[in-house]
Amino acid sequence: MTTRxxxxxxxxxxxxxxxxxxxxxxxxxxxxFPAAVSFAPGRPREDxxxxxxxxxxxxxxxxxxxxxxxxxxxxxxxxxxGQYGPxxxxxxxxxxxxxxxxxxxxxxxxxxxxxxxxxxxxxxxVAGLCEPxxxxxxxxxxxxxxxxxxxxxxxxxxxxxxxxxxxxxxxRVERVIGALPAPxxxxxxxxxxxxxxxxxxxxxxxRRRALLEVCRRAGVLVIEDNPYGRYVYDHAPRPTxxxxxxxxxxxxxxxxxxxxxxxxRVGYLVADQEVVSSGRTLAEELSRVKSLITVNTPPxxxxxxxxxxxxxxxxxxPLIAEKVERCKRQRDAMLAALAAQLGDLxxxxxxxxPSGGFFLTVTLPFPFGVPELRECAKQFGVVVSPMTFFCVxxxxxxxxxxxxxxxxxxRIAAGVSRLAAFIRHRIAAGDAGAGA
Ligand SMILES: Cc1ncc(COP(=O)(O)O)c(C=O)c1O
Numbered sequence: 001m002t003t004r005x006x007x008x009x010x011x012x013x014x015x016x017x018x019x020x021x022x023x024x025x026x027x028x029x030x031x032x033f034p035a036a037v038s039f040a041p042g043r044p045r046e047d048x049x050x051x052x053x054x055x056x057x058x059x060x061x062x063x064x065x066x067x068x069x070x071x072x073x074x075x076x077x078x079x080x081x082g083q084y085g086p087x088x089x090x091x092x093x094x095x096x097x098x099x100x101x102x103x104x105x106x107x108x109x110x111x112x113x114x115x116x117x118x119x120x121x122x123x124x125x126v127a128g129l130c131e132p133x134x135x136x137x138x139x140x141x142x143x144x145x146x147x148x149x150x151x152x153x154x155x156x157x158x159x160x161x162x163x164x165x166x167x168x169x170x171x172r173v174e175r176v177i178g179a180l181p182a183p184x185x186x187x188x189x190x191x192x193x194x195x196x197x198x199x200x201x202x203x204x205x206x207r208r209r210a211l212l213e214v215c216r217r218a219g220v221l222v223i224e225d226n227p228y229g230r231y232v233y234d235h236a237p238r239p240t241x242x243x244x245x246x247x248x249x250x251x252x253x254x255x256x257x258x259x260x261x262x263x264x265r266v267g268y269l270v271a272d273q274e275v276v277s278s279g280r281t282l283a284e285e286l287s288r289v290k291s292l293i294t295v296n297t298p299p300x301x302x303x304x305x306x307x308x309x310x311x312x313x314x315x316x317x318p319l320i321a322e323k324v325e326r327c328k329r330q331r332d333a334m335l336a337a338l339a340a341q342l343g344d345l346x347x348x349x350x351x352x353x354p355s356g357g358f359f360l361t362v363t364l365p366f367p368f369g370v371p372e373l374r375e376c377a378k379q380f381g382v383v384v385s386p387m388t389f390f391c392v393x394x395x396x397x398x399x400x401x402x403x404x405x406x407x408x409x410x411r412i413a414a415g416v417s418r419l420a421a422f423i424r425h426r427i428a429a430g431d432a433g434a435g436a
Contacts, residue, residue, distance in 0.1 A: 014152050022145045022389045033377040037415030039402040040383045042197055042358045048323050049261040054304045061307035085299040087287040089114025091306040095254075095268055097314035102230075104243040105252065111272035113283040113290060114297045118227060118255035118267035120290070123150045125188070125223060125251060125269065128289040130156040135187040138176060140168040142390035144197050144225065147190050157184075160392050165352065167193055167203035170210035177218045188221040188251070193241060194229035195357020198390040198401040202355055208241045215249050221273075222250040227258050228357035230316055233328040235355055248273045251282070256305055258358075259320050266297060266305050327358065333409035334360065334402065337416035342423065349423060351402075358405035361387065366426050367397040375422070382418040 014020070029040040066074040092109035099105040115121040126147070130137060132155040139147060141160030151158045161168060161176050168191045177186045189211070193203035203211075215222050224241045242252035255267035271282035278285060290296075312318050335353060342349050351362045368386050377383045387399035402419075404412060 014155070017152055019145060019152060019392070020149055023149060025389075026145075026385065029377075029383050033381075033383050036377045036381045036383045037407060037411050037418065038383040039404070039407065039415055039419075040385050041406060042403045043406045044258050044262065044323065044358075045326065045406060045408075048326065049263075051261060051263070054260070054308060057307055057311070058300075058303060061303060061310075064310070081299045081303055083299070085296045085302075087291045087296050088112070088283060089268070089297050089302055090299055091266075091302040091309075092268075094306040094309040094314070098309050098316065099252075099254075099270070101314040102316055103240050105240065105270065107270055107272050108281070111270055111281045111283045113269050113271070113286060114302055115267045115269060115290065116294050116297050117257060117262075117265045118225060118253050119146050119150075120294060120297075121253045121267055121269040122147050122223075122225070123154075123293065124286050124289045125253075125271075126151050126154050126156055127293075128286045129221070130154070130187050132156050134183055134185055136180060136184050138173060138186055138189040138220075139392075140189075140191040140196070141392065142198055142387055142396060143190065144192060145390060147223075147225070148392055158392055159186075161189070162395075163196070163199060163201060165201060166207060167191065167196055167199075167201045168207070168211065170207055170214045173211060174214045174218070177214070177220060186218065186220045188223050189215060190223040190225065191241075192225045192228070194226055194238065195231060195354055195359070197228070197357070198359055198385070198387060199361050200352055200354030200357055200359040202238065202357075205238055205244075208239065208244055212241060212245055212249050216247055220249075223253060224250050225253045227255045230259055230320055231324050231327055231358065232356040233324075233331060242270060259316050259323070260305070260308060264301055264304060266301050327405055330404040330407065330409060330412060331360075333412045334404040334416060337413045338362070341416050341420035345423070345427075348427070358403050360402050360404065362400050362402060364398045364400065364423060364426075368400050369397065372422075372426075376419070380418045380422040380425075382415045382422070384419065 026041045030038045062074050062077045065071055065077045071077060091114055092112040095112050096107060096109045099107065115124065136157045136159055137151050138159050138161050140163045148158050159176060161172050173189055180186055193208060195202055211222060222241055226240055229237060229240065242250045252270040256264055269283060271286060273282040275282055275285045308319060338351055348365045352360055354360050369388060373386055385401040387396040387401055388394055407415060
C-alpha cells in the first residue's frame with residue numbers, strides 16, 4: 001500500500017491578523033458561552049422577525065406584479081425569481097422610493113446597486129475604488145470591523161481618525177487629508193454617523209454638513225453606512241449625510257438586516273457619481289465588480305424587500321415600530337441597570353447614553369482584552385466586546401462595547417449585575433487606574 005502525504009496549505013499572511021477573527025467571534029459568542037448573557041453581537045431579536053409572514057406574502061406579491069401589463073403572467077414572474085438576474089438587482093425602484101419618502105434621498109434607481117447585505121457593498125466599494133498601492137481609506141475610529149477587515153484582505157491602507165462624543169470631527173479629517181504625503185491619496189472617508197457601531201454616538205447635523213464640505217473640497221468620497229438610523233429614540237431622525245449631498249460627494253450604504261431580518265442578506269449602495277469615461281453612474285460601473293463576487297443578489301430575497309416596501313408605500317416605519325419600541329426599552333433597561341449597579345463608581349467607571357441604535361460604550365479603570373472577556377464569560381456569565389476589537393491600533397484598551405439589541409430587559413438587568421460583579425472584583429484586586 002502506498003502512503004500518501006496530505007497536502008498542507010497556508011493562506012495569505014493577512015489571514016493571521018486577529019482582526020479577521022472578530023466578525024466570527026461576534027457571530028459565534030452566543031454559541032461559545034451558551035449559559036452567559038451576551039451583550040456581544042449587534043443582533044436584532046429573532047422573536048420580532050416575521051420570516052413566515054414575508055414568505056407567505058410572496059404569493060400576493062407575484063399576483064400584483066403579474067397584473068402589470070407585459071409582465072408575462074404569474075408563472076413567468078415566479079420563473080424569473082429562479083433565474084440569474086440583473087447584476088445590480090431588481091428592487092432598485094422600490095428602494096429608490098423608500099429612500100425618497102423615509103430619508104429625503106432623491107436618486108435615480110440606476111444609482112442603486114442591490115447587494116448581499118451592506119457587507120458586500122463595502123467589499124465592492126473598497127475593491128472597485130481603491131488602488132492598493134496608492135489609495136488610503138480614512139475611517140472614523142474605532143469602527144465597524146466589516147470595513148477595516150475587508151480593506152486588510154484587499155491590501156488597502158486604512159488610517160484611523162479618532163472619534164469624540166459627537167462622532168467624527170470634520171476638522172480632524174481635513175488635517176489628516178492635508179498631512180498625507182503624495183503620491184498617497186485619500187480615496188474615501190468611512191463613517192457611521194447614526195448610532196455608531198461600536199460607540200453609540202450620533203453626529204450633529206452641522207458636522208455632517210462640514211464633513212461633506214471638507215471632502216468635496218479635497219476630492220474625497222464620503223462612505224456613509226447607515227444600518228441603525230431608523231432606531232431613533234430620543235429626538236427626531238437627523239438628516240443623513242446623503243440627503244444633504246447636492247454634489248454627489250457621498251456614497252450611501254443601507255441594509256434591511258436590522259429593519260427586516262439579517263438572514264435576508266439584502267443591502268444596497270447608492271452611488272450617483274458620474275463616471276467620466278463611460279457616462280454611467282458609479283453604481284452601474286461597479287456592477288463589474290459585483291458580477292465577479294456574487295453575480296447578483298438572489299431575486300427571491302429582493303422580492304421580499306420589494307413586497308414589504310410596496311405594501312407600506314415605501315415606508316419602513318410601520319414595519320419596524322415594535323422593533324424600535326422594544327429596542328428603546330432595552331436601552332432604557334441597560335442604562336437603569338448600569339446606574340443601579342455601578343452608579344457609585346462614577347466617574348471611575350462611566351458610560352455614554354446613546355439616543356438610538358444598538359450599542360453603548362463603557363469606560364473602565366483597567367484594560368479589558370481577550371483574557372478579561374474569557375474570565376468575565378466563564379466565571380461571571382456575561383459576554384461583552386472589548387473596544388480593541390474595533391480598533392486598528394490597539395487603542396481604547398479600557399473600553400468595552402455593550403449591545404442592548406439582543407437581550408430582553410430581565411436578562412439585561414442580570415447581565416449588568418454580573419458585569420458589575422466582575423468590575424468590582426477587578427477593582428478590588430487592584431486593577432483600578434491601570435488602563436485609565
Ligand atoms: C456598521 C455596520 N455596517 C454594516 C453591517 C452589516 O450589515 P449586513 O448584515 O447588511 O451585511 C453592520 C452589522 O452589524 C454594521 O454594524
